[in-house]
Amino acid sequence: MTEPINPPARLLMGPGPINADPRVLRAMSAQLVGQYDPAMTGYMNETMELYRGVFKTRNEATLVVDGTSRAGIEAALVSLLEPGDVVLVPIFGRFGHLLREIAERCQADVRVIEREWGTVFTPAEIEAALIEHKPKLLAVVHGDTSTTVAQPLDELGALAAKHGALLYTDVTASLAGNTFEADAWGIDAVTGGLQKCLAGPSGSAPISLSPRAVEVINSRKSIEAGIRSEGDAVSAQPIRSNYFDLSQILDYWGPKRLNHHTEATSMLYAARECARLLVDEGMENAVERHRMHGTAMLEGVKALGLKVFGDPAVRMNNVVGVHIPDGIDGDAARATMLNDYGIEIGTSFGPLAGKVWRIGTMGYNARRDTVLTTLAVLEQVLRRGGVPVTAGSGVGAALDSYE
Ligand SMILES: Cc1ncc(COP(=O)(O)O)c(C=O)c1O
Numbered sequence: 001m002t003e004p005i006n007p008p009a010r011l012l013m014g015p016g017p018i019n020a021d022p023r024v025l026r027a028m029s030a031q032l033v034g035q036y037d038p039a040m041t042g043y044m045n046e047t048m049e050l051y052r053g054v055f056k057t058r059n060e061a062t063l064v065v066d067g068t069s070r071a072g073i074e075a076a077l078v079s080l081l082e083p084g085d086v087v088l089v090p091i092f093g094r095f096g097h098l099l100r101e102i103a104e105r106c107q108a109d110v111r112v113i114e115r116e117w118g119t120v121f122t123p124a125e126i127e128a129a130l131i132e133h134k135p136k137l138l139a140v141v142h143g144d145t146s147t148t149v150a151q152p153l154d155e156l157g158a159l160a161a162k163h164g165a166l167l168y169t170d171v172t173a174s175l176a177g178n179t180f181e182a183d184a185w186g187i188d189a190v191t192g193g194l195q196k197c198l199a200g201p202s203g204s205a206p207i208s209l210s211p212r213a214v215e216v217i218n219s220r221k222s223i224e225a226g227i228r229s230e231g232d233a234v235s236a237q238p239i240r241s242n243y244f245d246l247s248q249i250l251d252y253w254g255p256k257r258l259n260h261h262t263e264a265t266s267m268l269y270a271a272r273e274c275a276r277l278l279v280d281e282g283m284e285n286a287v288e289r290h291r292m293h294g295t296a297m298l299e300g301v302k303a304l305g306l307k308v309f310g311d312p313a314v315r316m317n318n319v320v321g322v323h324i325p326d327g328i329d330g331d332a333a334r335a336t337m338l339n340d341y342g343i344e345i346g347t348s349f350g351p352l353a354g355k356v357w358r359i360g361t362m363g364y365n366a367r368r369d370t371v372l373t374t375l376a377v378l379e380q381v382l383r384r385g386g387v388p389v390t391a392g393s394g395v396g397a398a399l400d401s402y403e
Pocket residue numbers: 016068069070071095141143144145146170171172173193202203
């Protein structure tokens with residue numbers, strides 16, 4: 001016989017997932033209702049309005065896609081791109097490579113520009129590539145969790161529009177921890193996830209689409225046989241995924257309530273509660289909370305003698321990368337933190353694997369107690385690994401930062 005689920009107590013201080021806010025977990029444990037129950041459609045409408053507040057947009061087409069963050073990415077790209085469409089992907093980390101990979105599977109004509117991990121592009125570099133490649137879509141990650149830095153987006157919407165492109169961005173790692181303004185920045189499509197600064201579990205991908213993006217998506221609308229009425233759209237070039245066909249998903253979330261998937265009710269409860277908590281706190285306050293605790297963590301790791309990875313001018317508030325000191329086995333140290341103290345910090349991918357740890361302060365875990373505890377434990381682990389550390393230096397620097 002297996003036992004009921006009873007996970008070990010963990011403090012998740014990596015790059016996500018993090019511990020969910022207990023209020024989100026409580027919302028998820030609420031009983032189900034039918035998918036067309038007025039209570040359910042009411043929750044769906046409230047969720048749309050709440051995410052308009054989170055994304056800072058008036059876009060009617062603001063909803064959640066069922067699935068983890070990459071479901072949102074895949075829905076946006078497969079719905080916006082037709083085979084052969086040119087898409088420009090500036091890559092500065094692992095998740096830029098993911099955008100390229102998904103766009104290639106959409107059979108788009110993918111053009112990339114690349115920067116060294118830990119750096120970002122200048123607007124001029126992106127404009128030069130827009131002029132050279134004339135894409136239909138510019139697809140760029142905002143905060144790339146793999147490198148801890150965020151591509152500034154505020155000028156890119158105007159540049160994309162000037163050169164006739166739509167702008168898509170993935171804000172999974174950055175949303176709510178760093179300023180994001182969908183409308184003010186001219187973003188046409190944006191997707192996120194719950195498991196980082198939104199303080200929820202992975203499994204739901206908030207998305208917002210500008211009227212221009214909706215027009216492009218609906219130009220290929222094809223309503224499934226079986227639910228189609230006379231006069232309904234049947235495209236010769238339908239969107240190449242049924243599950244992620246945003247033209248149909250929009251009809252499910254819109255006044256038509258045309259049947260598509262069965263909305264993942266418990267995840268909807270979670271997504272709604274994540275957004276409700278943020279809108280209640282105020283998005284500016286949430287960003288400021290992440291900035292304050294992220295800065296305390298940054299000052300703490302620096303005081304422990306750790307060298308910070310990435311361009312500090314564009315560092316995300318909610319995650320810091322540090323070079324693993326010489327003589328320390330990064331994975332063994334992480335295992336000690338997990339097994340002896342119940343604290344998880346992150347490893348890294350690709351060129352940074354084995355060289356950089358990533359420490360997050362996000363969502364429910366962007367708190368003073370979590371920052372101080374993590375720094376105190378890190379000090380012990382470094383010291384036992386033979387790294388000379390001044391006693392109390394990390395915690396002391398964090399406390400100074402709070403003061
Ligand atoms: C920036 C970014 N994009 C996409 C993803 C993929 O998210 P998921 O694992 O929820 O599909 C992640 C996950 O860490 C991420 O950080």
